[in-house]
Amino acid sequence: MEYKSFLIKYGEIGVKGKNRYKFEDALVRQLGLALKPLGSAFHIVKEHGRIYVDMDGAYDYEDTIAALQRVFGVVSICPVLRLTERSEDAIAAEAVRFLREITAGEAKSFKVFTRRIDKNYPGTSEEISASLGAVLLDACPNLHVDVRNPEIRLNLEIRNEGILLYALSIPGPGGMPVGTAGHAMLLLSGGIDSPVAGYMIAKRGVQLEATYFHAPPYTSERAKQKVVDLARILARYAGPVRLHIVNFTDIQLYIYEKCPREELTIIMRRYMMRIAETIAKKNKGMALVTGESIGQVASQTVPSLLSTNEVCTLPVFRPLIGFDKQEIIERAEKMGSYETSILPFEDCCTIFVAKHPVTNPELSRIKKSEEKLAERIEELVETALRTEEIVLCEA
Numbered sequence: 001m002e003y004k005s006f007l008i009k010y011g012e013i014g015v016k017g018k019n020r021y022k023f024e025d026a027l028v029r030q031l032g033l034a035l036k037p038l039g040s041a042f043h044i045v046k047e048h049g050r051i052y053v054d055m056d057g058a059y060d061y062e063d064t065i066a067a068l069q070r071v072f073g074v075v076s077i078c079p080v081l082r083l084t085e086r087s088e089d090a091i092a093a094e095a096v097r098f099l100r101e102i103t104a105g106e107a108k109s110f111k112v113f114t115r116r117i118d119k120n121y122p123g124t125s126e127e128i129s130a131s132l133g134a135v136l137l138d139a140c141p142n143l144h145v146d147v148r149n150p151e152i153r154l155n156l157e158i159r160n161e162g163i164l165l166y167a168l169s170i171p172g173p174g175g176m177p178v179g180t181a182g183h184a185m186l187l188l189s190g191g192i193d194s195p196v197a198g199y200m201i202a203k204r205g206v207q208l209e210a211t212y213f214h215a216p217p218y219t220s221e222r223a224k225q226k227v228v229d230l231a232r233i234l235a236r237y238a239g240p241v242r243l244h245i246v247n248f249t250d251i252q253l254y255i256y257e258k259c260p261r262e263e264l265t266i267i268m269r270r271y272m273m274r275i276a277e278t279i280a281k282k283n284k285g286m287a288l289v290t291g292e293s294i295g296q297v298a299s300q301t302v303p304s305l306l307s308t309n310e311v312c313t314l315p316v317f318r319p320l321i322g323f324d325k326q327e328i329i330e331r332a333e334k335m336g337s338y339e340t341s342i343l344p345f346e347d348c349c350t351i352f353v354a355k356h357p358v359t360n361p362e363l364s365r366i367k368k369s370e371e372k373l374a375e376r377i378e379e380l381v382e383t384a385l386r387t388e389e390i391v392l393c394e395a
């Protein structure tokens with residue numbers, strides 16, 4: 001069946017009262033971004049509280065569905081026939097053709113569901129369903145009616161602007177369209193967790209930018225490329241992600257030189273948060289996002305999180321906070337980032353990591369240690385900020 005139109009159903013966003021149009025416009029924009037790499041056959045149409053993707057040329061069905069399934073806010077995707085002829089005979093003829101094609105002669109049960117939105121259309125929904133059902137039974141000997149549990153639910157929508165026929169409803173990801181819930185800065189490392197954290201926050205409608213700290217020559221170009229690749233995978237869902245790449249080497253070496261080994265990770269993490277927050281604030285960011293989950297490593301115990309949190313004034317979102325590693329891995333596999341995340345490239349923190357990092361850091365001690373950095377740290381942070389590289393990562 002060569003469909004020329006998809007009906008995009010959205011749930012959560014439909015209930016937003018007066019703001020509804022903003023959500024619909026954001027959804028239209030995100031659909032456009034998702035379909036852009038697939039060619040120019042697509043037209044996204046917002047019509048009477050409905051969103052359609054219409055096609056006026058060749059397109060790949062599977063790729064199109066896969067792209068639409070990555071757009072947050074989409075609850076389901078229904079490949080539809082849009083009819084302009086409104087007479088009962090014309091609708092019946094199209095419905096017969098449609099069911100013959102989708103069943104390909106196989107024995108199937110069906111039921112017609114009619115929604116009569118155009119109240120001037122003659123007959124009740126039940127009457128229309130019954131008479132169309134009778135025509136279909138007559139014309140297609142392979143079909144029988146099952147009102148309780150039909151294999152095919154043939155939907156007929158009679159609307160003022162046209163008639164819709166559809167039988168398939170393909171699930172979308174749900175959530176809210178990106179761009180409807182503010183901006184946040186994701187701390188994106190090359191690991192498994194932070195891309196998943198970004199996915200989850202983007203799913204709530206938040207527009208993301210990302211910051212990655214690298215430490216050349218201790219970390220390689222390939223490690224950096226891996227993070228760019230992860231940001232591109234994230235961009236399939238979140239839309240284009242501006243990735244800020246910050247050179248952390250001198251800061252890290254300085255901390256290494258001045259501070260106790262067991263406190264290195266915490267102090268480095270505190271500087272990452274400070275820098276990411278500064279970049280966020282310069283770029284409309286209203287929150288930070290990390291991939292931390294309680295107890296996963298020494299720097300993610302509750303006292304450690306207290307300590308890293310303390311340097312931020314923006315809220316820090318940690319959507320994975322209560323997840324086990326296995327749950328995070330499953331999500332990474334589902335979003336398609338896992339294979340890239342496990343590529344074995346060095347991370348800037350693992351190189352300088354102590355054998356026995358503190359798991360219960362005392363904030364006052366950490367602050368005391370940081371005083372030893374007073375002489376040069378401001379200048380080093382300023383240089384790191386000034387020399388950031390920005391890469392626009394698109395799907």
Ligand SMILES: Nc1ncnc2c1ncn2[C@@H]1O[C@H](COP(=O)(O)OP(=O)(O)OP(=O)(O)O)[C@@H](O)[C@H]1O
Nearest residue numbers: 187188189191192193194211212213290291292299
């Ligand atoms: N080099 C880095 N650049 C940017 N953010 C980082 C970096 N290293 C760590 N982070 C941030 O700090 C969080 C905790 O990092 P950590 O290395 O302790 O944990 P992790 O479980 O290995 O996380 P991930 O799998 O995301 O790397 C990460 O999820 C990420 O948000």
